[in-house]
Amino acid sequence: MGHHISRRTLFRTASGLAAAGALGSSLAACSGGTGAGSTSSKLTMTWWGSDERHAAYKKALATFQKDNPKIDIQETYSGYDGYFDKFNTNVAGGSAPDLMQMDTALVAQYARKGVLAPLDEYVGKSLDLTGFAKTLLANGTVDGKLYGVPSGIGVNQLTVNRSGLEALGLKLPDREWTWADLKSIAREVYKKSGGKTYGVDDGGGGTLQCFEIFAREKGQTFFSEDGKKVGFTADTLQEWWEYWAEMRKLNAAPPPAITSAAHNDLTKNAVVIGKSLFTFDSGVYGAGGSITDAQLDFLPTPQGDWSGAREGNFVNGGVLLSATKKSKRIADSVKIISFIAQNDSAIKDFQLLRGIPPTDKARNLISAGLSETDKLNMANADYISQRVGKATDALPNPVPPPQGADQVWDLLFQSNLAVAFGKKSIKAQLGAFFDQAAGILSA
Structure with missing residues (x-):
């Protein structure tokens, strides 16, 4: 790892x-x-x-x-x-x-x-x-x-092309940023680059951990404690997909073709190919080093910007x-x-x-x-670890992924693509997602 x-x-x-x-x-x-x-x-x-x-x-x-x-x-x-x-x-x-x-x-x-x-x-x-x-x-x-x-x-975080951000005259956001802040700076990236670069790769389903943290900020888990069903509600997933649908509409996130091409192919990640400056895929930089020549920096996953939002981050061992x-x-x-x-x-x-x-x-x-x-x-x-340690409202660490977890994760990705490509409405895809996830986890 x-x-x-x-x-x-x-x-x-x-x-x-x-x-x-x-x-x-x-x-x-x-x-x-x-x-x-x-x-x-x-x-x-x-x-x-x-x-x-x-x-x-x-x-x-x-x-x-x-x-x-x-x-x-x-x-x-x-x-x-x-x-x-x-x-x-x-x-x-x-x-x-x-x-x-x-x-x-x-x-x-x-x-x-x-x-x-x-x-x-x-x-x-x-x-x-x-x-x-x-x-x-x-x-x-x-x-x-x-x-x-x-x-x-081990933490979930965003990897940022800092040199690309600075070239556009933009500053790295504060670590205590929110989902609204991400939307704002992602729009600025597209505007400042003359439409050549999107702000952030599509997190609607393309990256599991960002949605998991979003759900935890609402006090929900990805899987239930017994692993027999998902632990988040349809309202939470709907809000998540609506956020990313707006991000695509605003050109803050790339179109679905770029997201689809990067599925399980890190060399086609939007930051690696220069199509965005923020990515939720921490595989761009790991123990083996970076797969891009850009000067990278790192940020926590954005915090919830609604009343009662909880600490969504957790520390993996x-x-x-x-x-x-x-x-x-x-x-x-x-x-x-x-x-x-x-x-x-x-x-x-x-x-x-x-x-x-x-x-x-x-x-x-x-x-x-x-x-x-x-x-x-x-x-x-270290910053994320200390923040999680001080949080009084954070959920316990996620339960170990149950059998069928990989299929549910891929279903989330494919469901977001179906919405992004216009094949399904968000509400129609919600019903399909929860029905199929239930079938996978009960098998």
């Missing part, structure tokens, strides 16, 4: 959810139960990520082993695709790794199936979580117990490190988790490769070596 939660990341996670959903049948078919842990004399550890993340893990673990020569670590790493399929096979066969990188969207499923070990008894002893905010630790907490330690702060329940090396795994979280050398090894570091200490340690864009990115994530 990169610095933030991009739409592609969420679709990727959905494939992991499918793999997790298959875990129950896998276990039932095997006499090994939930797995007896590794039989190797070595502590087995597995993770997914980029080559850069692999190298960072290996370097940090080498440092750990110098100080802990009796803990011999066997490392296994890969890309995300197939990671949980392999993990499920190992669990069912009794050869689960002792320590693993866990997806925040999947931790509840694995914890409730008895695969992961609760870590509470180690906190404040061999597990040092000094500096971790409660809102961040919530990402690894299931039914009141801690099953995974978050790697960093990046990835987690979790110990498996049947492992005979849980105490040693905890030492590694604590080392990666708090050791100065390990923190510097990872930089931003597991997300924005989770503590002030870690962020201060790496800040000097970051690029200007990295620093802006980290500052905005």
Whole structure:
């Protein structure tokens, strides 16, 4: 996972959810139960990520082993695709790794199936979580117990072509901006550019996280707590689609052809191709760097500008490190988790490769070596995290996406396009959306 939660990341996670959903049948078919842990004399550890993340893990673990020569670590790493399929096979066969990188969207499923070990008894002893905010630790907490330690702060935010904005004589909006402010500056972009550039890419369905925050600002969730239905009302979705219909009409957002072309193709994102200056797709800039040469900056998702609007943002925990329940090396795994979280050398090894570091200490340690864009990115994530931590009206973090979530997300995208292309009226598409979403989630 990169610095933030991009739409592609969420679709990727959905494939992991499918793999997790298959875990129950896998276990039932095997006499090994939930797995007896590794039989190797070595502590087995597995993770997914980029080559850069692999190298960072290996370097940090080498440092750990110098100080802990009796803990011999066997490392296994890969890309995300197939990671949980392999993990499920190992669990069912009794050869689960002792320590693993866990997806925040999947931790509840694995914890409730008895695969992961609760870590509470180690906190404040061999597990040092000094500096971790409660809102961040919530990402690894299931039914009141801690099953995974978050790697960093993940937030939903807008990515802004700041150099393009400044070239038009416009200033970056204040972080405490609203949906009305977004509309205003997006219109100015189109006007100042002589109609060559739209303000913001179409968020009506093209980017999941902006609608989720909009719904949370109204006190509603994307999915219900049991995952059997959507958690927002037809009135909320109607208001959302009407907002973006007006944005398209005002040329504040691009026409549907541009939005459609960018679906699951980041190289065609409106900011990347120079057709807009604001995008909700944080995949434009992540742990692998930027895919545009423009000087980027970052802003929180706009706030609700109506009476009673709530804090809609939430903080995601990046990835987690979790110990498996049947492992005979849980105490040693905890030492590694604590080392990666708090050791100065390990923190510097990872930089931003597991997300924005989770503590002030870690962020201060790496800040000097970051690029200007990295620093802006980290500052905005830190700002959002602090604002969420102070909010008294924010909803709890979203529940893990249920089975069928990827289909519902795609339905939202396609529904917005149907409205944008004039194939359906908003009211007609509302009925179709809720009927189809109900069918998907009840299957």
